[in-house]
Amino acid sequence: MNRAEKVSSIVLIAFGLFVAFYSRQYLKLGKMITPGAGFLPYWIGIALAVLGAIWFLNTRLSRSGSGARGEERVAVNAAAEKEALRGRILSKFLPGVLLVILYAWLFEKAGYLVSTALFMVGWQKVVEKEGWRKTAVIAVLCAGCMYTLFSYLLKVYLPTGTWFS
Amino acid sequence: MDIFSGLISGFSIALTPINLLFAFLGALVGTAIGVLPGLGPAATIALLMPAIYVIDAPVTAIILMAGIFYGSMYGGSTTSILLNLPGEAASVVTCIDGYQMALKGRAGAALGIAAIASFVAGTIGIVGMTLFAPKIAGLAVGFGPPEKFSLAVVGLLMAVTLSGASVVKGLVMLALGLLLASVGLDPISGKTRFSFGVIELQSGFDFVTLAMGVFGLGEIFYGLESAIKTEIVTTKVGQVWPTMKDWVASRMAILRGTLVGFFIGIIPGGGAVISSLVSYAVEKRVSKRPEEFGQGAIEGVAGPEAANNAASSSSFIPLLTLGIPGNASIAMIFAALLIKGITPGPFLIVEHPDVFWGVIASMYIGNVMLLVLNLPLVGLWAQLLRVPFGIMAPVIILFTAIGSYSIQGQAFDIYSLVGFGLFGYLLRKLKFEPGAMVLAFVLGPMVEGSMRQSLLMSGGSFSIFVTRPISLALIGLFAVLAISQSAVTLRKRFRTTT
Amino acid sequence: MKRVVAVFAAVMFASVAFPAASMAADAYPSKPITAVVPMAAGGSSDLLARAIEKFWPKYSKQPLAVVNKPGGGGVVGTEGVVRSKPDGYTLYLGYGSGHDVVMPSLQKMPYDPLKDLVPVSRVSIHSVVIVTGAKSEFNSIKDLVAWSKKEGKPVTTAVSVKAGAVDLALTAFGKVAGINIVTVPFSGGAEATTALAGGHLMIGGGHPSEIIPHIKAGRFKALAVALPQRDPTLPDVPTLRELGFDVATWGSIKGVAAPAGTPKEVVKYIDDNIKKICNDPEFLKLMASLNQPVLYLGSDDFGKFMKQATADYAKLIKQLNITID
Numbered sequence: 001m002n003r004a005e006k007v008s009s010i011v012l013i014a015f016g017l018f019v020a021f022y023s024r025q026y027l028k029l030g031k032m033i034t035p036g037a038g039f040l041p042y043w044i045g046i047a048l049a050v051l052g053a054i055w056f057l058n059t060r061l062s063r064s065g066s067g068a069r070g071e072e073r074v075a076v077n078a079a080a081e082k083e084a085l086r087g088r089i090l091s092k093f094l095p096g097v098l099l100v101i102l103y104a105w106l107f108e109k110a111g112y113l114v115s116t117a118l119f120m121v122g123w124q125k126v127v128e129k130e131g132w133r134k135t136a137v138i139a140v141l142c143a144g145c146m147y148t149l150f151s152y153l154l155k156v157y158l159p160t161g162t163w164f165s
Numbered sequence: 166m167d168i169f170s171g172l173i174s175g176f177s178i179a180l181t182p183i184n185l186l187f188a189f190l191g192a193l194v195g196t197a198i199g200v201l202p203g204l205g206p207a208a209t210i211a212l213l214m215p216a217i218y219v220i221d222a223p224v225t226a227i228i229l230m231a232g233i234f235y236g237s238m239y240g241g242s243t244t245s246i247l248l249n250l251p252g253e254a255a256s257v258v259t260c261i262d263g264y265q266m267a268l269k270g271r272a273g274a275a276l277g278i279a280a281i282a283s284f285v286a287g288t289i290g291i292v293g294m295t296l297f298a299p300k301i302a303g304l305a306v307g308f309g310p311p312e313k314f315s316l317a318v319v320g321l322l323m324a325v326t327l328s329g330a331s332v333v334k335g336l337v338m339l340a341l342g343l344l345l346a347s348v349g350l351d352p353i354s355g356k357t358r359f360s361f362g363v364i365e366l367q368s369g370f371d372f373v374t375l376a377m378g379v380f381g382l383g384e385i386f387y388g389l390e391s392a393i394k395t396e397i398v399t400t401k402v403g404q405v406w407p408t409m410k411d412w413v414a415s416r417m418a419i420l421r422g423t424l425v426g427f428f429i430g431i432i433p434g435g436g437a438v439i440s441s442l443v444s445y446a447v448e449k450r451v452s453k454r455p456e457e458f459g460q461g462a463i464e465g466v467a468g469p470e471a472a473n474n475a476a477s478s479s480s481f482i483p484l485l486t487l488g489i490p491g492n493a494s495i496a497m498i499f500a501a502l503l504i505k506g507i508t509p510g511p512f513l514i515v516e517h518p519d520v521f522w523g524v525i526a527s528m529y530i531g532n533v534m535l536l537v538l539n540l541p542l543v544g545l546w547a548q549l550l551r552v553p554f555g556i557m558a559p560v561i562i563l564f565t566a567i568g569s570y571s572i573q574g575q576a577f578d579i580y581s582l583v584g585f586g587l588f589g590y591l592l593r594k595l596k597f598e599p600g601a602m603v604l605a606f607v608l609g610p611m612v613e614g615s616m617r618q619s620l621l622m623s624g625g626s627f628s629i630f631v632t633r634p635i636s637l638a639l640i641g642l643f644a645v646l647a648i649s650q651s652a653v654t655l656r657k658r659f660r661t662t663t
Numbered sequence: 664m665k666r667v668v669a670v671f672a673a674v675m676f677a678s679v680a681f682p683a684a685s686m687a688a689d690a691y692p693s694k695p696i697t698a699v700v701p702m703a704a705g706g707s708s709d710l711l712a713r714a715i716e717k718f719w720p721k722y723s724k725q726p727l728a729v730v731n732k733p734g735g736g737g738v739v740g741t742e743g744v745v746r747s748k749p750d751g752y753t754l755y756l757g758y759g760s761g762h763d764v765v766m767p768s769l770q771k772m773p774y775d776p777l778k779d780l781v782p783v784s785r786v787s788i789h790s791v792v793i794v795t796g797a798k799s800e801f802n803s804i805k806d807l808v809a810w811s812k813k814e815g816k817p818v819t820t821a822v823s824v825k826a827g828a829v830d831l832a833l834t835a836f837g838k839v840a841g842i843n844i845v846t847v848p849f850s851g852g853a854e855a856t857t858a859l860a861g862g863h864l865m866i867g868g869g870h871p872s873e874i875i876p877h878i879k880a881g882r883f884k885a886l887a888v889a890l891p892q893r894d895p896t897l898p899d900v901p902t903l904r905e906l907g908f909d910v911a912t913w914g915s916i917k918g919v920a921a922p923a924g925t926p927k928e929v930v931k932y933i934d935d936n937i938k939k940i941c942n943d944p945e946f947l948k949l950m951a952s953l954n955q956p957v958l959y960l961g962s963d964d965f966g967k968f969m970k971q972a973t974a975d976y977a978k979l980i981k982q983l984n985i986t987i988d
Contacts, residue, residue: 004594004595005595008595012337019344022359030354031625033620033621033624033625033845034353034617034620034621034625035616035617035620036354037351037353037354037356037358038358040343040347040612040613040616041344041347041358041359044340044343044344044347045344047336047340048337048340048341048344051333051336051337051340052337054333055333055334055337058333085390088389088390088391089390092389092390093386093389093390096385096386096389096558097386097583097586097587100382100562100566100579100582100583100586101580101583103562103563103566103579104566104576104579104580104582104583105576107566107570107576107579108576112567112570116563116567119559119562119563120559120563123555123558123559124555124559127389127555127559128555130555138556142559142560142563146563146567150567150571157571157574158567158570158571207704207731211704211728211729211730211731212728214713214716214728214729215716215717215720215726215727215728218716218717305857306857306860306861306862307861308861309858309861309862309863309864310847310858310863349734349735349739350734350735350738350739351735352734352735352736352738352824352825352848352850353825353848355735355736355738355766355770355771355825355826355987357773364746367735367739367742367773368734368735368739368743369734433854433857434854487860487880488876488877488880489853489856489857489860490704490705490853493703493704493731496703496704496705496709496853497704497705499704499705499853500704500705500709500710500713501713503710503713503952503953504710504713504714504717504949504953506949506952508876508952510876510877510879510880511880512879512880573743614849614850618847618848618849618858621819621845621846621847622819622845622847622863622864624817624845
């Protein structure tokens with residue numbers, strides 16, 4: 001975790017500096033009586049860079065002081081844990097995220113009902129590894145509920161699919 | 166007409182069958198949209214406008230709209246507690262401890278206390294309205310740009326207290342929230358900020374997309390990656406009702422929250438959000454076990470819930486007494502009143518006492534209805550958490566995605582939702598608490614806008630913030646809190662190194 | 664596998680069949696029409712839109728739904744309409760406001776209000792009235808000018824949005840009178856009026872719809888109106904010209920517009936409807952109670968008027984050398 005924090009804090013410093021630079025350059029700071037569009041973002045960028053630096057220093061400081069006892073046992077468990085984590089990321093996390101992105105892409109093209117149904121099917125099969133029967137039931141029910149709620153009850157405009165019109 | 170006879174006549178109007186029906190409808194619809202992501206009370210009232218015009222009696226129309234408005238406050242806390250999905254900006258604070266309570270199997274207690282707190286606060290708020298409305302209306306206009314700025318800054322500071330242990334991380338969240346708020350068209354300069362050529366970013370990010378993404382999707386993505394979960398709640402749902410211990414702990418929190426919410430809610434713009442923040446910070450400050458906050462402290466639910474309901478009651482005061490709308494939903498009600506031929510303002514109570522007292526009486530009744538609606542449902546809602554994660558997670562994603570889309574009708578919003586979800590996941594991995602960021606996002610426009618207005622008023626001098634009494638008091642409060650907070654942090658730092 | 668195909672087929676059929684079934688004949692309008700008001704709820708544009716919304720179903724089988732999309736001084740919502748499909752189901756209510764006729768001469772716009780929008784009908788004109796708090800030491804424009812010249816201090820002025828019609832009128836007045844007017848923009852008329860009611864600024868500019876209730880409540884005093892002749896809703900308030908300051912503007916024009924490319928028959932349908940509404944005595948009564956005059960102009964005349972108004976504003980801006988920071 002410490003390494004992740006160290007990297008992130010450096011990224012934050014860089015980000016903060018970028019924001020400050022962009023604000024000053026393109027958005028103008030303006031005069032005191034009328035601060036420009038870049039005024040507040042500029043100071044936010046500076047603040048982020050400073051805070052990122054403090055964060056970085058904090059991660060360095062907390063390294064010292066972790067007990068030496070039990071570190072061996074911790075190391076063995078850590079390796080196994082890492083493997084399990086990687087497994088979960090590949091089998092559940094990534095597919096889940098990709099499915100949502102796919103959903104966003106399909107939404108206007110295939111219409112919201114088809115996209116919803118396909119999303120559900122994808123989720124049940126890939127993330128949850130359910131059987132086909134249960135998947136189908138869940139998907140149809142879900143799409144049906146969405147239709148009832150959004151189109152029938154609320155009459156919200158939702159796309160019906162450019163592929164089909 | 167004095168208060169007593171006014172109330173009597175008000176109740177006689179509010180208790181007619183048609184007004185009772187509309188009060189109930191409003192409460193029901195309000196609760197429903199509070200639960201649903203994407204649709205807020207202002208948008209719902211706008212949708213129902215054509216129907217509202219057709220309603221004959223103005224009283225009935227307002228009763229309906231008011232019901233929707235404060236009903237949504239009840240509904241918003243339900244999804245906050247159960248699913249970590251804040252329905253409204255005022256419910257974000259409830260997510261923090263409410264959801265933690267749900268994860269510990271105490272969803273029922275959280276929901277129950279939220280409903281009770283809302284009822285008590287709403288009722289006391291209405292009593293306050295009844296007795297003091299004209300006198301405290303002056304508070305609403307007394308808050309000019311410098312005061313709003315100072316108040317928003319105090320609000321931001323309170324938001325940092327949401328960040329748990331690390332102040333540095335809390336401040337980072339704050340800064341990021343303000344930055345996100347500045348994306349889009351800046352009306353004062355006409356420049357578009359940080360859009361990098363993407364057309365959809367010209368109007369900036371939407372609160373719903375941000376909050377749903379960071380809170381809801383972030384939690385789901387995190388759940389996907391962490392150890393196997395068959396349900397959102399792994400422990401038994403257990404006690405469905407708040408225990409006596411809960412009630413004792415929450416009593417004072419509710420009272421404090423009511424006070425905070427009532428007075429801050431009168432201030433136009435940001436009343437409910439800031440009051441929930443202040444209430445949370447106050448509770449954390451006075452608690453004997455502040456380390457519990459963020460892990461499921463019931464005061465962290467009772468206080469802010471009371472605050473945001475009291476605020477929604479008192480936000481009617483500037484409307485009914487001065488004709489000044491304080492937030493988007495009230496502005497809708499304001500417009501509807503004008504179209505119906507009633508001018509809200511100091512003459513309202515004289516020209517249309519039936520409207521004034523009828524609405525107030527109906528608010529009492531509405532609050533009772535909401536309590537009756539929500540309490541029995543607590544058990545039902547709590548069962549929702551036993552639905553397997555494999556079904557709940559995608560359903561939540563679908564709900565929030567469709568809800569996000571429906572705001573502006575662009576697929577870009579669903580992409581943003583995912584983006585914010587991934588960001589929320591990252592924040593959790595790095596041990597950041599996203600609440601402060603979301604709240605800073607909400608308060609950002611108020612902070613920047615009032616700052617620029619104040620500087621124009623003062624000719625560029627920052628002294629305006631300390632020469633005006635209310636603003637000075639708030640800045641002073643900010644300084645006191647900031648200093649005492651740093652003292653506490655420094656003391657902790659020294660203690661661990663020795 | 665067969666089951667999966669069956670499920671998919673059912674879902675796809677449902678998603679196509681349901682919407683198709685609910686669509687009526689193709690004649691316009693066959694579904695509700697969205698009217699975008701790019702200002703906050705409760706302001707003068709919003710009230711006008713809701714008045715139209717109320718009477719629209721009387722003359723059309725499909726309702727009008729008003730949606731508020733404030734932001735960017737009106738630019739965000741209007742741009743949304745500009746980029747929407749020109750099928751007549753998305754309209755812009757409030758066409759002719761400051762950000763349409765004033766802003767293009769002052770800053771870069773992401774669209775051209777004259778070319779990218781089709782004028783459908785003019786409904787009203789909201790004049791700019793200069794007001795001050797009832798307890799203010801100023802009782803007339805003369806007092807104000809004298810005070811400012813003597814003290815040498817700027818006059819803080821509440822205006823609804825930056826580079827809008829109100830902002831411009833007050834800035835122009837300042838230039839002509841030779842005093843330092845500092846306009847402080849808010850997010851809409853309602854907010855600006857509230858701030859002025861609190862006494863946080865010295866004077867303010869607003870539309871009759873927003874300020875007359877406050878005048879009646881004894882919170883404001885009207886000092887002058889920036890029109891060529893007196894405003895009928897405020898017959899006792901002198902014009903700036905009468906007081907010796909040669910500033911007169913069109914105020915904030917309020918009309919209906921559709922995105923460029925909207926078919927002519929659709930525009931005509933909407934225009935005819937608006938005309939009927941503007942002749943409806945109940946509508947006139949409602950507008951009077953809102954302190955908004957009804958000044959109907961049909962599509963072609965409105966188009967000419969818009970060009971004229973934009974040119975007049977541009978001329979005024981150039982003449983007085985008005986810029987924004």
